[in-house]
Amino acid sequence: MREINVSKIKDAVAELCLKANFELRRDVLKSLKTAVAKEKNPRAKNILKAIIDNARLARTKRIAICQDTGMVIVHLEIGQNVALRGGALKGAVNAGVAEAYRKGYLRKSIVSGALFRENTKTNTPAVIYVDIVDGNNVKISVSPKGFGSENKSAIKMFKPTDSADEIKEFVIDVVKKAGPDACPPMVLGIGMGGTFERCAYLAKKALLRPVGKRSRQRHIARLETELERAINSLGIGPMGLGGKTTVLGVNVLEEPTHIAGLPVAVNVSCHATRSAEKTL
Amino acid sequence: MKPVKIKTPLTKQAVAFLRAGDEVLLSGTIFTARDIAHKRLHDMIAKGHPIPLKLTDAVIYYAGPAPARPGRAIGSCGPTTSSRMDSFTPELLRLGLGGMIGKGGRSPEVRAAIKKYRRIYFIAIGGIGALLAERVISAKPVLFSDLGPEAIYKMEVVDFPIIVGIDSKGNDIYDQARRKKK
Numbered sequence: 001m002r003e004i005n006v007s008k009i010k011d012a013v014a015e016l017c018l019k020a021n022f023e024l025r026r027d028v029l030k031s032l033k034t035a036v037a038k039e040k041n042p043r044a045k046n047i048l049k050a051i052i053d054n055a056r057l058a059r060t061k062r063i064a065i066c067q068d069t070g071m072v073i074v075h076l077e078i079g080q081n082v083a084l085r086g087g088a089l090k091g092a093v094n095a096g097v098a099e100a101y102r103k104g105y106l107r108k109s110i111v112s113g114a115l116f117r118e119n120t121k122t123n124t125p126a127v128i129y130v131d132i133v134d135g136n137n138v139k140i141s142v143s144p145k146g147f148g149s150e151n152k153s154a155i156k157m158f159k160p161t162d163s164a165d166e167i168k169e170f171v172i173d174v175v176k177k178a179g180p181d182a183c184p185p186m187v188l189g190i191g192m193g194g195t196f197e198r199c200a201y202l203a204k205k206a207l208l209r210p211v212g213k214r215s216r217q218r219h220i221a222r223l224e225t226e227l228e229r230a231i232n233s234l235g236i237g238p239m240g241l242g243g244k245t246t247v248l249g250v251n252v253l254e255e256p257t258h259i260a261g262l263p264v265a266v267n268v269s270c271h272a273t274r275s276a277e278k279t280l
Numbered sequence: 281m282k283p284v285k286i287k288t289p290l291t292k293q294a295v296a297f298l299r300a301g302d303e304v305l306l307s308g309t310i311f312t313a314r315d316i317a318h319k320r321l322h323d324m325i326a327k328g329h330p331i332p333l334k335l336t337d338a339v340i341y342y343a344g345p346a347p348a349r350p351g352r353a354i355g356s357c358g359p360t361t362s363s364r365m366d367s368f369t370p371e372l373l374r375l376g377l378g379g380m381i382g383k384g385g386r387s388p389e390v391r392a393a394i395k396k397y398r399r400i401y402f403i404a405i406g407g408i409g410a411l412l413a414e415r416v417i418s419a420k421p422v423l424f425s426d427l428g429p430e431a432i433y434k435m436e437v438v439d440f441p442i443i444v445g446i447d448s449k450g451n452d453i454y455d456q457a458r459r460k461k462k
């Protein structure tokens with residue numbers, strides 16, 4: 001048994017919240033730079049350049065990349081040989097979020113309920129997912145998710161006999177409806193399989209995989225490439241003002257499901273797709 | 281094309297020559313307001329209460345900024361999705377609102393109201409709040425402070441970079457982008 005004090009988790013969550021909000025992910029930045037080089041439309045090119053300049057400024061001046069510093073999603077992979085000591089895990093995670101949002105002058109966007117909407121003033125609670133895995137480490141990943149793009153996400157329960165083309169059509173439709181509101185160029189996380197709620201979780205988790213890194217399953221990798229091409233030929237472009245760059249990447253995660261179903265979820269994320277991770 | 285420099289107040293004359301797609305650098309006073317602030321203003325208007333904000337020729341920026349670090353005017357400060365405010369906008373335009381800044385398209389009703397009252401809608405680039413904050417020289421909450429980031433802030437901006445989204449004739453930049461594609 002390896003013992004880890006939850007205060008270490010609190011500190012790590014705080015550190016990762018700050019990092020994610022101030023430093024745009026390397027993979028996202030790299031894909032933006034590739035896009036600038038390819039983009040012919042002058043306005044699209046300028047917008048992409050502004051996005052890259054913004055990332056540089058945010059990093060050096062420690063200002064949030066985007067004012068929507070999001071609802072914080074925390075994925076914890078806890079090794080089954082780890083014993084957590086020193087208090088409640090959820091409390092520690094939320095304390096880390098609250099500390100970072102206070103110290104980093106980040107926007108507190110969380111309200112107490114869907115209908116009774118009082119700002120909690122701490123940006124907590126975070127959405128916390130815990131996975132028990134082999135081993136004796138704790139892997140923590142933190143992503144602040146903005147809601148301009150979150151609001152454009154969608155889920156659909158397909159029939160098991162529906163084709164990959166029908167799924168593609170659905171995804172393309174989600175992108176069209178998101179249009180300029182989701183701050184394109186977007187990153188799409190797609191979850192397929194599982195159950196109604198599991199595929200939405202997979203869609204969110206898919207956003208953690210570096211942009212440009214393909215799925216290891218060949219048929220899924222092919223689907224990702226085809227979707228990227230099809231979406232980038234729509235001409236929506238940066239901020240919806242035209243151009244080749246509508247998505248920076250499409251990441252699909254697939255899991256087992258039931259003979260009667262084919263759940264598909266699309267989690268829309270913006271050019272400010274942020275996350276940071278650390279293993280204790 | 282070089283951006284056009286304009287200053288607040290945004291009178292009808294000041295925006296009449298601008299066309300959808302034009303790049304603009306705006307200087308002067310703007311007010312932030314988003315969802316709940318709009319709802320509160322709407323409720324005051326519906327009840328016939330005087331609204332505690334001078335709307336005539338004013339500019340509303342759909343934004344909920346991040347707090348300022350010591351020594352800075354404001355934190356990250358980009359636009360939020362405008363369409364969530366669509367149902368409130370025609371009423372504010374009728375009361376003399378000069379213009380709005382946000383991101384994304386607007387409803388046909390908002391477009392019609394902009395044309396009718398000869399006003400303007402600008403878009404700012406979403407997600408570049410750090411860069412935009414550099415153009416804000418002062419900011420303070422002036423109304424609904426209890427709402428935190430959703431309070432109405434009065435901001436002074438210098439050369440704030442925006443693009444005309446819908447001009448006073450009702451031309452819409454997103455229509456143009458769509459047409460070009462075809």
Ligand code: SF4
Binds near residue numbers: 066068148407
């Ligand atoms: S959609 Fe993303 S980039 Fe746009 S405002 Fe929201 S968090 Fe920021």
